Amino acid sequence: MRITVTVDGTNYTDEVEPRTLLVHYLRESVGKVGTVVGCDTSNCGACTVHLDGRSVKSCSVLAVQADGSEVTTVEGLERDGRLHPVQQAFHENHALQCGFCTPGMIMQSIDLLADNPDPDEQAVREGLEGNLCRCTGYQNIVKAVRDAAHHMRPGAGPDAERLSREEAASHVGGGGE
Ligand code: FES
Numbered sequence: 001m002r003i004t005v006t007v008d009g010t011n012y013t014d015e016v017e018p019r020t021l022l023v024h025y026l027r028e029s030v031g032k033v034g035t036v037v038g039c040d041t042s043n044c045g046a047c048t049v050h051l052d053g054r055s056v057k058s059c060s061v062l063a064v065q066a067d068g069s070e071v072t073t074v075e076g077l078e079r080d081g082r083l084h085p086v087q088q089a090f091h092e093n094h095a096l097q098c099g100f101c102t103p104g105m106i107m108q109s110i111d112l113l114a115d116n117p118d119p120d121e122q123a124v125r126e127g128l129e130g131n132l133c134r135c136t137g138y139q140n141i142v143k144a145v146r147d148a149a150h151h152m153r154p155g156a157g158p159d160a161e162r163l164s165r166e167e168a169a170s171h172v173g174g175g176g177e
């Protein structure tokens with residue numbers, strides 16, 4: 001089947017098998033290897049991307065279901081050489097050890113902050129409960145998400161960048177590559 005998908009601001013048209021998973025399409029056809037596969041049971045969250053602005057586990061979505069949609073991967077977050085505030089906060093708070101869970105954690109965290117711009121620790125833990133960190137780095141991950149929330153608040157300074165879902169979509173669409 002032929003599908004057309006916008007991935008990180010660029011349009012791709014490809015032939016895929018009806019059973020091809022979105023994560024395999026992204027990695028093997030589009031080359032977005034920053035999105036990783038950590039399980040075969042849809043429970044680790046390492047493969048999380050945004051599909052039309054909402055986080056999804058891309059191992060639980062068929063590529064054909066993304067036809068006509070906009071996908072954002074962790075590789076599409078950087079702008080003009082600057083990390084997204086959530087990426088920056090993960091970096092500054094040492095919220096990664098082996099880094100395997102990090103792409104999915106970051107994508108899920110952005111989605112969580114779009115729903116709740118000022119989550120307390122419990123809300124962050126609940127928002128990320130579908131994402132597993134095998135290095136058990138949860139404490140710093142929670143810190144990073146709350147730190148990012150602080151920096152993304154309106155009026156937080158020149159680096160403030162608060163993304164609602166719509167803003168996130170136009171952010172990606174308008175950025176190009
Ligand atoms: Fe998708 Fe684990 S690879 S949830």
Ligand code: FES
Nearest residue numbers: 097101133134135
């Ligand atoms: Fe290693 Fe999370 S940092 S799995």
